Amino acid sequence: MTVMAPEPFAENEDQAALRQLARDVADRELAPNAGHWDETEEFPDASWEALRKADLFGITVGEKYGGMGMGDVEAAIVLEELARADVSSAILAQLIFNGPPRAIEHLGSDALKERWLPVAASGEGLxxxxxxxxxxxxxxxxxxxxxxxxxxxxxxxxxxxxxxxxxxxxxxxxxxxxxxxxxxxxxxxxxxxxxxxxxxxxxxxxxxxxxxxxxxxxxxxxxxxxxxxxxxxxxxxxxDAFKTLLAHLNHERCGNAAMCIGAAQGALEYAIRYMNEREVGGRRLAELQGLQWKIADMSVQLESARLLLLRAVHMAGPHGTPPPMETAMAKAAANLAAKFVCDEAIQLLGGYGYSREYPVERAYRDIRGLCIGA
Ligand SMILES: Cc1cc2nc3c(=O)[nH]c(=O)nc-3n(C[C@H](O)[C@H](O)[C@H](O)COP(=O)(O)OP(=O)(O)OC[C@H]3O[C@@H](n4cnc5c(N)ncnc54)[C@H](O)[C@@H]3O)c2cc1C
Missing domain, CATH: 2.40.110.10 (Butyryl-CoA Dehydrogenase, subunit A, domain 2)
Incomplete structure (x- = not known):
């Protein structure tokens, strides 16, 4: 008899509910405007408001300061879901979850925490x-x-x-x-x-x-x-202080990896839907085995990166910082996977993939910047 061990890094009920909430907000509020922010270069105020109303900004801020006191695992879950719809909007959450507020919480004085963490948790300020x-x-x-x-x-x-x-x-x-x-x-x-x-x-x-x-x-x-x-x-x-600051960037790096995985996931799903609809020479693209192999390769790259990220964020524990080697591997793998997956998604859509009327080229341009930043 084969006894299945529990899936490693399986989400608990609260984490699954958080993912669902983030996905709902992203699908309903972020996705419809993503193209608009990209075309106009306007700051995504409506996304900010949607995330604030859903109480998503406070997830990693301590309960004492109005947040929920969660860690890097939950931050990665939410960032992945938001970036699946719009990376520009996900970055707002990244700056709150993994940026200065987290540094203040871990390294700052009580005075700094009291002044700034409620601002972060409530979504009052970026x-x-x-x-x-x-x-x-x-x-x-x-x-x-x-x-x-x-x-x-x-x-x-x-x-x-x-x-x-x-x-x-x-x-x-x-x-x-x-x-x-x-x-x-x-x-x-x-x-x-x-x-x-x-x-x-x-x-x-x-x-x-x-x-x-x-x-x-x-x-x-x-x-x-x-x-x-x-x-x-x-x-x-x-x-020493410089080294501490550099090490603390591991939160951001894991958030960066999560956004790359989310954006690539969105592009992969879009390509699969497209392949199921698009007929070429009397056959749906999804029936062509050569293209199915592409989907398999994209999925393998993406899932490998996701597992490396899960390892890094789980090693941080609820209130720690992800370790350097595992973080570096997760970020490198997620950056590479996102480049590969988004590029292949463009290819699978043919000429339409290159059009700004379809979202996969935006995902490609967005994740390209994440491969340079922290
Ligand atoms: C989307 C985005 C968001 C960003 N957000 C922020 C932010 O919020 N705050 C902030 O402070 N910065 C931010 N940055 C800046 C980012 O951190 C820098 O771009 C990055 O550190 C690289 O610095 P640079 O651009 O000056 O490149 P350079 O340091 O000039 O490097 C140029 C090239 O040389 C390579 N290189 C450099 N040194 C070495 C070496 N010793 N060996 C081998 N190769 C090397 C680099 O990898 C790169 O490919 C952001 C960047 C991007 C793209």
Whole structure:
């Protein structure tokens, strides 16, 4: 007799219900407008409102601050479902689940938590992350952003490039060098209220994909930063704070992988539906074995990436951080799978796949950006 072991990483009842909720919201509220945000490059305000009304922003924020206290597994479930409909809208949730609020929850003071986590959980405001600069992308340790001491406080001077949602956010987690540091030594992070004097939006990028949720250039000109705004102080004689910040990006990387898997899942499902309808030379595409093999290959790539992601997020536990190697593997696999699956989906639709009137080319353009960002 064959005894089946339980499926690894099977969702519990609450997780399955959360997935269903996210799918319903995505199908009903996000999918119908996804093409509009892409064409117009307008910020997806209606998606924000839909996610807020469904109470989805608070899932990873602690209960004490108005959230549900869930972890990376649940974040990945929701991000996958939202990205299946629209990646630009899913990014709003990614910034809340895995961006600054999670860093504040894990690394911040009680004062920072009390100030910002209710804003995140309720969907009152968006958060963004300022790491990249024009001359410091992959080599973030070369950043120029720095604090100078000003009595008991600091002044921040920085020019951050490619800040997702920076033109719409309430607050930015700015990575910067503390006084006396050099290279990676002394790099820490502060939370800046984007209405503070000295903060300005210098521009927004025009991109290939993810056009609803674009990246901004933010200038910080002598912005006052109080001791209570410091998330993680940089010690000028050590790179420990910088390493902690880098390690904490594993939440974002897993969220990135989840969005790639979701977008690819959407493209795969669309291609299968299309193959069942489209007749070529008197036969439905779905009957052609060569094309069935393509669907099999796409499914294998996607499911492999999904399993690697599940391993990484399950290893984080409910309140931990996904481990580095498993996270890197999950993100790399999900990025590659999404590129392959979305590309093949375009091919399966023939000329229509290349048309902006069909959604698969948008998925391809959207996930391409996720393969570059964290
Ligand atoms: C959609 C999107 C969203 C983003 N959102 C944010 C955000 O919210 N906040 C933020 O701070 N940044 C954000 N970024 C910026 C992103 O983090 C940077 O683009 C990334 O770190 C790469 O930096 P760069 O663009 O300067 O490329 P570069 O550092 O100039 O790299 C160019 C190329 O060289 C390669 N390379 C660099 N160094 C090495 C090396 N040592 N060995 C081998 N290859 C190397 C890189 O992989 C890349 O292919 C976003 C980017 C994108 C595309």
């Amino acid at each position: 958060f963004c992350i300022g790491i990249t600069e024009a001359d410091a992308g992959s080599a973030a340790n070369r950043m120029r952003a720095h604090l100078v001491a000003d009595g008991d406080e600091y002044r921040l001077n920085a020019y951050k490039n490619y800040v997702t949602g920076g033109h719409k956010a309430a607050a930015c987690l700015v990575w910067c060098r503390f006084p006396g540091g050099e290279g990676a030594n002394g790099i820490g992070a502060v939370v800046v209220d984007l209405t503070a004097p000295g903060v300005s939006i210098a521009g927004v990028h025009k991109k290939m994909g993810l056009r609803g949720c674009t990246e901004a250039e933010l200038a910080f000109d002598d912005v006052a930063v109080g001791a209570e705004d410091v998330l993680l102080p940089g010690d000028p004689s050590s790179s």
